[in-house]
Amino acid sequence: MKVIADVCIIPIGIGVSVSREVTACERVFWEAGLKTRLHAYGTNVEGEWDEVFAAVKRCHELLHEMGVPRISTSMRFGTRVDRDQTMEEKIRSVEQKLQS
Amino acid sequence: MKVIADVCIIPIGIGVSVSREVTACERVFWEAGLKTRLHAYGTNVEGEWDEVFAAVKRCHELLHEMGVPRISTSMRFGTRVDRDQTMEEKIRSVEQKLQS
Amino acid sequence: MKVIADVCIIPIGIGVSVSREVTACERVFWEAGLKTRLHAYGTNVEGEWDEVFAAVKRCHELLHEMGVPRISTSMRFGTRVDRDQTMEEKIRSVEQKLQS
Amino acid sequence: MKVIADVCIIPIGIGVSVSREVTACERVFWEAGLKTRLHAYGTNVEGEWDEVFAAVKRCHELLHEMGVPRISTSMRFGTRVDRDQTMEEKIRSVEQKLQS
Numbered sequence: 085m086k087v088i089a090d091v092c093i094i095p096i097g098i099g100v101s102v103s104r105e106v107t108a109c110e111r112v113f114w115e116a117g118l119k120t121r122l123h124a125y126g127t128n129v130e131g132e133w134d135e136v137f138a139a140v141k142r143c144h145e146l147l148h149e150m151g152v153p154r155i156s157t158s159m160r161f162g163t164r165v166d167r168d169q170t171m172e173e174k175i176r177s178v179e180q181k182l183q184s
Numbered sequence: 185m186k187v188i189a190d191v192c193i194i195p196i197g198i199g200v201s202v203s204r205e206v207t208a209c210e211r212v213f214w215e216a217g218l219k220t221r222l223h224a225y226g227t228n229v230e231g232e233w234d235e236v237f238a239a240v241k242r243c244h245e246l247l248h249e250m251g252v253p254r255i256s257t258s259m260r261f262g263t264r265v266d267r268d269q270t271m272e273e274k275i276r277s278v279e280q281k282l283q284s
Numbered sequence: 285m286k287v288i289a290d291v292c293i294i295p296i297g298i299g300v301s302v303s304r305e306v307t308a309c310e311r312v313f314w315e316a317g318l319k320t321r322l323h324a325y326g327t328n329v330e331g332e333w334d335e336v337f338a339a340v341k342r343c344h345e346l347l348h349e350m351g352v353p354r355i356s357t358s359m360r361f362g363t364r365v366d367r368d369q370t371m372e373e374k375i376r377s378v379e380q381k382l383q384s
Numbered sequence: 385m386k387v388i389a390d391v392c393i394i395p396i397g398i399g400v401s402v403s404r405e406v407t408a409c410e411r412v413f414w415e416a417g418l419k420t421r422l423h424a425y426g427t428n429v430e431g432e433w434d435e436v437f438a439a440v441k442r443c444h445e446l447l448h449e450m451g452v453p454r455i456s457t458s459m460r461f462g463t464r465v466d467r468d469q470t471m472e473e474k475i476r477s478v479e480q481k482l483q484s
Contacts, residue, residue: 090425100297100354107481124428124471125390125460137237144263153266154300158358159259160425163244166253171424181407190325200397200454207381224371225290225360228324254400258458260325271324281307337437344463353466359459363444366453
């Protein structure tokens, strides 16, 4: 089952700056071979369900290993069985309508 | 790794009423032996990471088997290594402060 | 326009414990006269759109006044025009199906 | 108070395809003069608090006028008082660390 997801991981208890931890998670998604695209409030991730969620678990484990005491993640994820769809197609479908 | 989560599963493409599908997911969490508590915009779930996410995957699979073509889930989940915490403790800690 | 919402406000940069801030926001919703129900990962809020969002804004303002440097909130909210629905009805509709 | 937000609006009860409605909301953000950037699971929006939330309300009103009976939106939004920050800076701060 393929999933398109959006992940926003918030480290708590390490101060206001969290870009070091966000960067570490971005590397986890890359190393997992997942398609990923960073935006200003999270990261899009696309792949097989088990691989996507294994990477998210690895992010939590890694941040705790890095000394983060508490993590709160908000995530959206979608599956569909009516047809295949990629992240690029989702964006293109809206951009084409915007230009017409 | 223990996780406290909040899950809101939205079936798309089956009309405005989704309570049959929400009920089916609630049963999935129960059958998985997870602590769960329904609220007006989702369900709190507490348990071991792998069990919680296996149940969420089972919800997506089950709803697709029931004929739902597309699903969009929004989920929050938290882990912490500084101390153990249950769903009841999180609520009690706020309720005690509210009463004082 | 009536809205049923679920709000999870995360103060960042003040350490791991956030129950004092969550409590302060709960009071904001009460004082605004909104129907509210705390759960383990946020709070359900029901009311007129403008009143609900004014209260959420007041929460951010209040926490910053209390010294929180950074806040990240995740929120779900739903509106419908096909019929009226309350938080209690949403929960009851699932609980009835669970028992049958 | 400035806010950086991420908005994912899900029309319910109109079938599996929702790109027409997502496009209409994208236009609402543009017409409101807000900085916006579409991604595969929502849209980043940056601006003054009241303008951002007025635009989100306008999206719900517009979709209902277009015939959508039910809408469920998930939104993240952040404010900070320790310093100014733009969407571009948030992304750049992670991308620089990724490249080093």
